[in-house]
Amino acid sequence: MSGRARAVTVVRTSTANLASVLTGFERLGCTVRTTADPGEVAAADRLVLPGVGAFAAARRAIASHGLEDALRERIQRGHPTLGICLGMQLMARGSEEAPGVAGLGVLDGVVGSYESGGGWRVPQMGWNLVTPAEGCEIVPRGYAYFANSYRLTAAPGEWLPVWCEYAGRFLAAVERGPVVGCQFHPELSGDYGKALLMRWLEA
Amino acid sequence: MLPVRIIPCLDVRDGRVVKGVKFRGLTDQGDPAALARAYEEQGADEVVVLDVTATPEGRGTRLDTVAAVRARLSVPLTVGGGIGGIEDAAALLEAGADKVAVNTAALRRPALLTDLAARFGSQCVVASIDALGSGGVRGGGGRPGDSGYEVVVRSGTERVARDAVAWARDAVERGAGEILLTSIDRDGTRSGYELLLLRAVRSVVQVPIVASGGADSPEHMADAVRAGADAVLAASIFHQGNWTVEGVKAALAGLGVSVRPGYSAAGQTARAGEGAA
Numbered sequence: 021m022s023g024r025a026r027a028v029t030v031v032r033t034s035t036a037n038l039a040s041v042l043t044g045f046e047r048l049g050c051t052v053r054t055t056a057d058p059g060e061v062a063a064a065d066r067l068v069l070p071g072v073g074a075f076a077a078a079r080r081a082i083a084s085h086g087l088e089d090a091l092r093e094r095i096q097r098g099h100p101t102l103g104i105c106l107g108m109q110l111m112a113r114g115s116e117e118a119p120g121v122a123g124l125g126v127l128d129g130v131v132g133s134y135e136s137g138g139g140w141r142v143p144q145m146g147w148n149l150v151t152p153a154e155g156c157e158i159v160p161r162g163y164a165y166f167a168n169s170y171r172l173t174a175a176p177g178e179w180l181p182v183w184c185e186y187a188g189r190f191l192a193a194v195e196r197g198p199v200v201g202c203q204f205h206p207e208l209s210g211d212y213g214k215a216l217l218m219r220w221l222e223a
Numbered sequence: 224m225l226p227v228r229i230i231p232c233l234d235v236r237d238g239r240v241v242k243g244v245k246f247r248g249l250t251d252q253g254d255p256a257a258l259a260r261a262y263e264e265q266g267a268d269e270v271v272v273l274d275v276t277a278t279p280e281g282r283g284t285r286l287d288t289v290a291a292v293r294a295r296l297s298v299p300l301t302v303g304g305g306i307g308g309i310e311d312a313a314a315l316l317e318a319g320a321d322k323v324a325v326n327t328a329a330l331r332r333p334a335l336l337t338d339l340a341a342r343f344g345s346q347c348v349v350a351s352i353d354a355l356g357s358g359g360v361r362g363g364g365g366r367p368g369d370s371g372y373e374v375v376v377r378s379g380t381e382r383v384a385r386d387a388v389a390w391a392r393d394a395v396e397r398g399a400g401e402i403l404l405t406s407i408d409r410d411g412t413r414s415g416y417e418l419l420l421l422r423a424v425r426s427v428v429q430v431p432i433v434a435s436g437g438a439d440s441p442e443h444m445a446d447a448v449r450a451g452a453d454a455v456l457a458a459s460i461f462h463q464g465n466w467t468v469e470g471v472k473a474a475l476a477g478l479g480v481s482v483r484p485g486y487s488a489a490g491q492t493a494r495a496g497e498g499a500a
Contacts, residue, residue, distance in 0.1 A: 037316035037317055037319070037320065037321070037343075037347075039290070039293050039316075039317065039318060039319035039320075040293065040300075040319065040321055043293055043294050043319065044297060046294075047294075047297065072343060072344050072346075072347060073342065073343055073344045073347075074341070074344060106344075137429070139224065141429055141430055141431045141453060142429060142430070143345060143346045143400050143401075143430070143431075144225070145225075145346060145400065145401055145430075145431045145453070146225035146226065146228050146268070146431070146453065146454070147225060147226055147228070147268055147483040148225055162486045163226070163483045163484070163486065165268075165298065165299060167299070167321070167322075167346040167347075167400075168346065169345065169346065169400075186225075205299075207297065208297065208298055208299045208321060209297070209298070210263060210297050210298050210486065211297075211485070211486045212486040213297060214297065215486065
């Protein structure tokens with residue numbers, strides 16, 4: 021980062037393990053803080069929405085902290101925001117993992133499950149090659165680390181898609197300006213992930 | 224199939240990496256954080272840290288070791304050893320683990336796997352199974368050891384009268400998202416992975432399997448992949464400098480096994496090492 025410290029705010033709504041995300045940005049020279057406050061989520065220069073665990077529980081946590089409007093608004097206004105793994109899924113309209121539970125709805129799609137069988141292990145656990153569509157400026161081509169049982173398959177119109185293959189084609193990531201959702205974990209994707217995070221920090 | 228994951232394993236005692244043979248005669252191999260970082264630079268796809276003395280001596284896994292490794296490692300980190308319950312797992316995840324490998328406590332209370340999966344997701348929960356035996360079916364009644372492999376716990380010091388293959392299936396049904404499958408008979412012997420064990424477990428679970436115990440060469444790793452492993456774990460051959468992760472990957476690619484190539488900032492993935500899918 022050539023000495024320029026950047027401030028990154030990470031949404032923390034539960035005891036989810038954030039160490040990888042926090043240390044990932046710290047290694048890039050960022051100053052990192054966590055928050056569950058709607059005002060801070062709205063005002064953050066750069067916001068990360070991480071996520072592990074279950075869709076319904078994570079969605080409830082967002083609601084119980086009153087973060088929905090702040091998240092929706094900053095994503096719709098194009099303020100730099102990075103959703104990781106479940107954090108990307110939460111941007112969708114909903115998920116087969118939790119029927120009846122509404123997502124943030126800023127990504128027009130419903131998250132589905134991988135079909136087990138045919139030799140495909142579920143969860144998908146490991147490194148897979150992701151290929152950005154023409155025009156993507158943040159997510160590079162390369163191998164990224166995934167640990168997921170659910171994924172989006174259709175590209176919502178106003179987002180640029182990044183594709184990947186696992187028991188069929190699925191959305192590895194989406195980007196719209198400095199708003200990015202990654203199904204994989206850039207913070208666990210070694211040099212590839214660092215390259216992605218650097219681009220996002222500079223977007 | 225994804226590229227096979229190459230996973231160096233750091234067996235840690237008192238904050239230092241150690242390695243023994245069949246879990247005994249431990250010798251010092253270095254600083255965990257420095258070794259983890261070096262392996263990532265060589266191309267490791269993941270790192271496993273096991274506190275090999277945590278259970279026998281009744282200690283929790285050293286959180287400071289996990290935090291130190293995390294601070295330097297930007298690939299996935301699995302931590303096991305002495306996880307007695309959900310709060311131990313939560314503390315390890317908080318300290319920087321991405322997955323927790325549960326062994327003894329899950330056998331004593333299998334619902335722990337369900338609880339962990341509900342709270343953290345199955346992708347966080349690894350069932351670590353230490354198996355004793357060398358195969359050969361001994362009957363069909365579902366009794367302990369019927370597959371020719373029985374489960375041992377407390378770092379290999381205690382038998383629990385449980386069939387290893389049946390336990391693997393049960394562990395997945397209860398919520399484990401991955402199986403770390405170690406052959407005690409092969410551990411540290413460099414005689415190759417226990418392939419019959421891998422095939423037997425592969426035939427009963429759909430989740431990823433990490434093969435462990437006995438690796439001495441890329442040929443052994445290729446054999447494990449053909450027997451159904453999605454990832455191969457090794458310790459001695461990396462710690463003692465016989466092989467680098469990079470060297471293993473190049474050799475595996477030559478054997479037709481798909482491995483993850485290194486990333487170059489130019490936006491292209493390196494071609495070398497990109498094997499058959």
